Amino acid sequence: MYSFSYHRPASVAEAANLIANAADGKLVAGGQTLLPTMKHRLASPSDVIDLGAIAELGGIVVNGNIVTIGAMTPHAEVAASGEVQEAIPALAALAGNIGDPAVRNRGTIGGSIANNDPAADYPAAVIALGATVRTNRREIAGGDFFTGMFETALEEDEIIVAVDFPRPEAAAYMKFENPASRYAIVGVFIARTAGGARAAVTGATDCAHRAYRMEEALAKDFSPAALADFQAPVDRMNADIHASAEYRAHLVRVMAQRAVAACA
Amino acid sequence: MKIDLTVNGQTASGEVEARTLLVDFLREQLRLTGTHVGCDTSQCGACVVMVDGKSVKSCTMLAAMADGCDVTTIEGLANGAELHPMQQAFMDNHGLQCGFCTPGMVMSGLDIVNRHGKELDAATVRRELNGNICRCTGYQNIVKSIREGARAMGD
Numbered sequence: 001m002y003s004f005s006y007h008r009p010a011s012v013a014e015a016a017n018l019i020a021n022a023a024d025g026k027l028v029a030g031g032q033t034l035l036p037t038m039k040h041r042l043a044s045p046s047d048v049i050d051l052g053a054i055a056e057l058g059g060i061v062v063n064g065n066i067v068t069i070g071a072m073t074p075h076a077e078v079a080a081s082g083e084v085q086e087a088i089p090a091l092a093a094l095a096g097n098i099g100d101p102a103v104r105n106r107g108t109i110g111g112s113i114a115n116n117d118p119a120a121d122y123p124a125a126v127i128a129l130g131a132t133v134r135t136n137r138r139e140i141a142g143g144d145f146f147t148g149m150f151e152t153a154l155e156e157d158e159i160i161v162a163v164d165f166p167r168p169e170a171a172a173y174m175k176f177e178n179p180a181s182r183y184a185i186v187g188v189f190i191a192r193t194a195g196g197a198r199a200a201v202t203g204a205t206d207c208a209h210r211a212y213r214m215e216e217a218l219a220k221d222f223s224p225a226a227l228a229d230f231q232a233p234v235d236r237m238n239a240d241i242h243a244s245a246e247y248r249a250h251l252v253r254v255m256a257q258r259a260v261a262a263c264a
Numbered sequence: 265m266k267i268d269l270t271v272n273g274q275t276a277s278g279e280v281e282a283r284t285l286l287v288d289f290l291r292e293q294l295r296l297t298g299t300h301v302g303c304d305t306s307q308c309g310a311c312v313v314m315v316d317g318k319s320v321k322s323c324t325m326l327a328a329m330a331d332g333c334d335v336t337t338i339e340g341l342a343n344g345a346e347l348h349p350m351q352q353a354f355m356d357n358h359g360l361q362c363g364f365c366t367p368g369m370v371m372s373g374l375d376i377v378n379r380h381g382k383e384l385d386a387a388t389v390r391r392e393l394n395g396n397i398c399r400c401t402g403y404q405n406i407v408k409s410i411r412e413g414a415r416a417m418g419d
Contacts, residue, residue, distance in 0.1 A: 001283040003282065004282055006326065006328050031325065031329070032324060035306070035325070036305060036324060038283075039285075039305075039323075050326075050328070050329060052329060076318070080379075100309070100394045100396075101372065102309065102312055102319045102321045103306075103321070103324075105318040105319055106324070106325065180307070
């Protein structure tokens with residue numbers, strides 16, 4: 001790992017000031033992606049600003065139909081939260097199947113969505129549940145947040161504070177996981193909400209995205225059978241040693257059907 | 265930079281670089297070499313220690329991030345010459361061959377007990393060990409050791 005200056009601010013305002021004034025600064029949340037990347041010398045920030053000591057970024061609050069998860073809340077805490085399990089069980093289950101137990105004790109929701117790995121789980125939930133990402137400056141609709149491979153709508157020095165998830169009528173996340181990393185080879189998050197069916201796909205393409213055609217099919221008939229003829233676009237699918245584009249396209253339909261079935 | 269933490273119940277301080285990993289601080293400065301570095305890519309789990317009671321991969325945490333924390337390593341488990349029940353179970357059940365992954369297996373075993381209690385079924389142990397890799401045993405006796413160690417902790 002190349003050397004860097006380490007900062008541990010106590011407030012979001014202080015962190016924002018540090019990142020704005022750093023030559024090539026990086027915010028670190030749980031560090032479960034950034035630190036391995038730095039160890040491989042694939043990243044060499046001048047300054048690392050650790051968000052771990054900022055109390056205002058932690059915690060889970062359920063207020064009416066909104067579940068608010070602080071950006072620095074580790075996956076293990078979301079998975080074990082009785083409030084999340086009650087309000088959005090699919091979200092607790094998703095968090096409980098990210099990586100492995102030690103990774104879940106450090107990795108956070110804010111870090112996961114800010115990194116926007118194309119095979120990460122949380123982006124699918126943020127999009128399908130119509131969540132709102134709150135930063136130190138503004139609110140960003142979940143559907144507008146993920147803009148490309150490892151790219152988000154965040155400005156360089158913008159800090160995620162929390163994510164607000166509206167409670168759905170029913171929701172389920174199904175992923176076909178890489179057995180070693182537990183990243184999604186394909187993951188599909190389906191939500192049945194007052195505003196209709198919502199669907200998001202991760203792992204399949206360069207960036208998690210909303211699946212509008214899937215939603216249209218489910219609007220007519222919210223059942224696995226409604227997706228029997230669904231075809232994901234093969235030419236947009238990722239292909240690697242784990243799965244070909246054709247196989248990923250197949251998995252999108254199968255995972256979606258299973259998620260719809262699990263919503264019943 | 266200077267860090268102050270508690271390691272195995274004792275105060276530990278040290279001067280570290282910002283880029284010093286927690287595992288390197290434990291091994292190189294405190295000479296607690298029981299915690300192993302198996303892969304250095306955050307996958308194998310040989311470096312698992314407890315930080316504030318939760319299992320973490322000490323190769324994927326900066327020493328600076330552990331400033332003020334309470335760390336327990338494999339060296340902190342035994343009571344003098346008397347092994348911790350989880351360690352004894354690994355010994356009794358031949359839960360290791362080369363032993364390289366064992367410190368992480370034992371620490372993860374304790375984390376499983378913390379979260380799932382002392383009566384563990386094999387499926388739970390196998391699922392929860394997905395961040396710990398052993399290249400010798402085929403896991404059979406590791407699973408057996410953790411189940412037995414967990415039960416023994418109830419005494």
